[in-house]
Amino acid sequence: MTLARPESPPRCSSPLSQRYEQIRRFTLALAEPLTDEDCQVQSMPDASPTKWHLAHVTWFFETFILERFEPGFRAFEPMFRVLFNSYYQGVGERHPRPQRGLITSPTLAQVKRYRADVDARMLSLLAARPDDAQLNELLTLGLHHEQQHQELLLTDIKHALSFNPLHGPYAKRWPIGAVSPQPPQWHGFDGGMFQLGHESSRDGDFCFDNETPRHGTYLAPFELASRPVSNGEFMAFMDDDGYRRPELWLSMGWDWVQAEQRDAPLYWRQEENRWLTHTLQGQVEIDPHTPACHLSFFEAEAYARWAGARLPTEAEWELAARRLIKSSPTHGNFAERGAFHPLPASVPDGGEPLQMYGDVWEWTQSNYNPYPGYRPLPGAVGEYNGKFMCNQFVLRGGSCATPAGHVRASYRNFFPPDAQWQFTGLRLAR
Incomplete structure (x- = not known):
């Protein structure tokens, strides 16, 4: 295509x-x-x-x-x-x-x-x-x-x-090729006071109102994983009865698993001892090295708990994104590439986290709340963001379906915790 x-x-x-x-x-x-x-x-x-x-x-x-x-x-x-x-x-x-x-x-x-x-x-x-x-x-x-x-x-x-049993593709170019798997690494970040929010000198002149005002926030020292969690790593969670262990889930998450009878991410299905998934390229076998996607906040949080880690806060994510040298919000696996699917990391991390932009939106543990001093825009356009600041969680970084140049370090996406149909994944923190 x-x-x-x-x-x-x-x-x-x-x-x-x-x-x-x-x-x-x-x-x-x-x-x-x-x-x-x-x-x-x-x-x-x-x-x-x-x-x-x-x-x-x-x-x-x-x-x-x-x-x-x-x-x-x-x-x-x-x-x-x-x-x-x-x-x-x-x-x-x-x-x-x-x-x-x-x-x-x-x-x-x-x-x-x-x-x-x-x-x-x-x-x-x-x-x-x-x-x-x-x-x-x-x-x-x-x-x-x-x-x-x-x-x-x-x-x-x-x-x-995904409901069509013919599994006809939207795009007829499956982009996944064999790669050398990149083992996850941890990258440390110092704590202290950090300025959170849109900064025109680095993020460009435009931002949505929910990225403002820029304000100070304190962070304890933390570590961030070098890449998003992969399909293979999420399969290990499933193989360890991750969907059947209530101690791994938030109470609302466990209620969701039970009510929806969940046992795998959205679009996954097992056939003859192999896992398949629906993609915009049609139905394909799941690649273990590709970032896991279409995860709800509940699934991401449960996996992080199982892995002995946690989800990052949105402030931690933004601090890490601003410290990157090799990564840019204009370079990554975005919609213009035409893959319309996350791609595996094919190179070593080189001392800093990979794939912060593009591939999958990364869940954070942060509630979607207004920043201190936030005011929505006047008139009807003020309904754009502010009225949704309830019962939602923040995601960062963009996905393989996001247009290039649309996201920035301060960009705040948000969805309710049970949402799965977006290209949503996770990166571990501790």
Whole structure:
């Protein structure tokens, strides 16, 4: 599968217009391998159809930018304001999330026309108001919002395709090759006061509001594993009755294991004494050296306990990421690589942790709480992050489905503890 890369030469001269075109094209490229039927399906309430993702990110630009800044604004279709609103109470009515797959009209072709119409109007607006700071700020937020939905498009269609017994691939290029396994090492970090949160000089000008304000926090000395936990290591946990030992699990986690009858990570199944897994490349045999993924927080925490270690805090993870010399949030196994699956570490760690960015989102033990002094953005866009700061845990680092350049050391992802359909794994700390 060949993807249209975000680096493709754009038509417009403004850097922000160029970035707008690049990101919008990449979203369409991610949907290109799918049939119209694929784009319609919704496999669970937490996932959304590809068609809905394509429309919702367009709705964002129409609702928050065109409606505010375009002279003589007229909605492409007034009902889209309801159909493709996600959770913005301040905007108005919303179609129920579990019923997004029932929206057979508009068709995929009509959604693509909606995108093209909004794109043309957005580019005209940007050409007319290139120096409008408020417009550019909202546009930048909208582009990062679209990149988040690029990842969701991949994880949601992976979940949907997993129910098809034909196991047809989304991408037809299995990337796993034989590698020399890298034994885990421990890397030590000194304690003391540490500044946590977005730092523009190192993280870039943009951040989400939940990455602020930058503030001091104290850390005790700690060690971090050199790479994420592998499939083979997680199999050892399973072989040691990890899913049948309540002493390894948090109380809520054990209740989840019992209620869901869990005995392996999501997408794993055993066949003739071998473990197989569903991937975006189709069904494949599990590689023991590849980072384990699609683990819930409960599974990650239980494994860490079994291994005699723990999950890192998000502050520990960020401190380690900022101390790295060889690793960068713009280099790693991200979506543009086209693997759409974690890849094994193939080189020695060289004295610092590997794979901090890309491959798998890494669970931390930190609750998703506001930083001291946090204030959400004003208006409806303030609903973006702040109202979800309850019953969620922080993940760091990005995954093989995250667009390159979208994450940074201060980036805070968050999910409830039972979520598995994202590319979520773990790295041990102690």
